[in-house]
Each structure stands twice: as C-alpha cells, then as structure tokens.
Amino acid sequence: MSTQVLLDLKNVNKVFGENHVLKHIDLQIERGKFITFLGPSGCGKTTLLRSIAGFYTIDEGEIWIDGKLVNDLPPYKRGTPMVFQEYALFPHMTVFDNVAYGLDIQKRPEAEVQERVKAALAQVKLTGLEERYPNQMSGGQQQRVAMARALVMNSPIILLDEPLSNLDAKLREEVRVELRSIQLELGLTVIYVTHDQLEALSMSDYIVVFNKGAIDQHGTPHEIYYKPRTRYVADFIGTTNFIDAVVRQTSGQTATVQYGSDGRMITLHTSEQVAVGENVLLCIRPESLRMNQPNAGDFIIEGTVSSSMFLGEKERYFLTGNHGAEWIVDAYDIGQQTFQGTVELRAAADKIHLIRITE
Ligand SMILES: Nc1ncnc2c1ncn2[C@@H]1O[C@H](COP(=O)(O)OP(=O)(O)O)[C@@H](O)[C@H]1O
Ligand SMILES: [Mg+2]
Structure with a gap:
C-alpha cells in the first residue's frame, strides 16, 4: 500500500434488514485531498461515512485508516470526527468551549486543553475570538470553528456530512470557499458528502459518484464532467x-x-x-x-x-x-x-x- 493512501476501503458491504445499502465499496483515499461523496438522497453516503467513523459496523469488508485495520475500533479510537448534517455549533457555548468539547469528554488535563484549543484556533485564524458565541460570528467563521473542533482532536481525516445544507445560497457559497481554503492551507484530508453537483465540482480534488449504494465512478471533477463512464453519471452531473x-x-x-x-x-x-x-x-x-x-x-x-x-x-x-x-x-x-x-x-x-x- 502506498504511504499516500490514508483511507483504504476494501469490499465494504452494509445491510439494513433486507436493504443492501453499501455494495462492494472499494476505494482508496490519498492524504491531503478533498474528496466528495456525491449522489442523490438515499444512495448510502451517510451510511458509508458513519461506517468509516465507526458508528455503524459493516457486514463485510475492511476499513483501513493510516495503515491500521479499524473494523473493530470504536469511533473515539478511529480519530475521524464527523460533522453531522443537522449539526451546528453549540449555541450556548463560547468558541473556546465549542472547540474544547471533544477534549473535555476525554477528560484531558486543563493545561493541555488550553494549549491544544489555542493552537487549533490559531490554525483556522480565529485567535482572539475565543469568548464569542456562535451567533456573534459570520457563517464562514462558524465553519472555521467547526473545523477547529475537528483539528483539535488531531484527526487524520475530517468527515463532513452535508454541512452547508441548512445555509442559504449566498452564505453557502461563501462558506464553501472558506472550507476549501482551510483544507488547502492546512493540507487536511477531508471527506465531504453532498447531493449538490455544483458543490462537488467546485470544491473537490476527487469526486466519488454513488448509485444505489455502489460507486459508479470516481475521478477528478473534470474527468467526471467530461468523461462520465455511465449514463447515470452523465445525467447526474450537469x-x-x-x-x-x-x-x-x-x-x-x-x-x-x-x-x-x-x-x-x-x-x-x-x-x-x-x-x-x-x-x-x-x-x-x-x-x-x-x-x-x-x-x-x-x-x-x-x-x-x-x-x-x-x-x-x-x-x-x-x-x-x-x-x-x-x-x-x-x-x-x-x-x-x-x-x-x-x-x-x-x-x-x-x-x-x-x-x-x-x-
Ligand atoms: N439506521 C438505519 N436503519 C435502517 N435503514 C437505514 C438506516 N440508515 C440508513 N438506512 C437506509 O439506507 C439507505 C441509505 O441511506 P443514507 O446512507 O442515509 O443515504 P444518503 O446519505 O445518501 O441520503 C436508505 O435506503 C435508508 O433508508
Ligand atoms: Mg445523508
């Protein structure tokens, strides 16, 4: 396995009752890339993200993160914080407390929490805003707080499940640009889930197109747009x-x-x-x-x-x-x-x- 490969999915299958939701998913994701899982509602994107994060146990296959087989590891040992679709920042907590949340759960010593939260906020250029509340910040800044919350856990991969779906169109575009620039600046590996093809085309290094629980095609935005391999992909994109x-x-x-x-x-x-x-x-x-x-x-x-x-x-x-x-x-x-x-x-x-x- 190349050292560039950070996440390696081998024949991943997930079944809910009679419903074969993930079908033979084989996928390798390189370090430092922005990967988008794209597909219509119900095609299994969230299920795969939750399986990677460890919230679901898969029925067949292997999930490797950074050269380690994680099938049997609980979420907190996988280092893949997940930002959920319906999830926003805690409105009643300051920026500092929002970012410190994961470390507090792990009961890290106070001095360490202080140091790591400060470092994470500096990475996303929010130093000085520690005492603000989420409603005192712009949408772009709030997204930076959400990223800091993932960064503070030293996660190898950040999983984002339709994080912008609750924002209005103009703000969504602003936050999209913000998110991509943080990812590039810090060389993060991000898996981003969306059903929005424009979002996928404009942000990603690679797009993975899902069709009823299987991968139809993956490639760069240009490849997916200009060289779709199936009618489904051609129809879905543009x-x-x-x-x-x-x-x-x-x-x-x-x-x-x-x-x-x-x-x-x-x-x-x-x-x-x-x-x-x-x-x-x-x-x-x-x-x-x-x-x-x-x-x-x-x-x-x-x-x-x-x-x-x-x-x-x-x-x-x-x-x-x-x-x-x-x-x-x-x-x-x-x-x-x-x-x-x-x-x-x-x-x-x-x-x-x-x-x-x-x-
Ligand atoms: N916890 C669950 N129990 C049973 N079925 C589920 C569960 N989660 C998702 N599903 C089913 O799996 C399929 C894929 O869902 P999901 O992964 O949420 O799709 P997407 O995120 O692409 O919209 C759907 O048919 C959905 O009804
Ligand atoms: Mg979903």
Missing part, C-alpha cells in the same frame, strides 16, 4: 444530450460510429474497449453544440426549435430532433440573435463522448 449510435469500425483509441436517422458516421477518440456492431450512447453537452454554423464540426443533426430561455450569460434552446428526440443547446455571447424553426446542429468530434451501454 445537463447532457444523448443519442444512440452503433460502432462500425474501431482502430486503436478511435471508433467510427453511425448515428441519426440518415445514418451519418463520425470518428471519435475513446478509451472504452468497444466492438464493431455494439450499441453505444453519444453524449454531448449543451455548450458543445452550435446552431447553423457550417464550420462547427462533423457531427450533424437537424432540429426544430420548440422554445428558448434567456439566462443572462447564455440562451438555452430546447429543440426537437428526429423521432421526437429532445436537444438542449446553450448559445453563449450571441447578443440579441435568436434561432427559430429548423436549424442544423453541429458539434466537433472531440466534444463528443462515447458511453457503453451497461444496464
């Missing part, structure tokens, strides 16, 4: 157009596929191992399509504009293609120009991503 195609020829890292009702062909780069005759899906983001631009690429289909929506930086068009297929096209920086009626949609081959049909 907006995507899909069109069926059939592989007609393969050569090295390229595949020539046939698509659309008039049987057009296009050659694409792909790292997927596809076979001639295989049915695949082509995935094209709305921002990668152009309307009535003859030089905008070799992928061509026709569509009829059914409606459009002005969104400020872009105009979003809804079109109907052959066989009733719906297309979404985002037009940027086109001023007052509008498209109507039947248009030609084009995309460059390198903007088209191929997905194998696995289900």
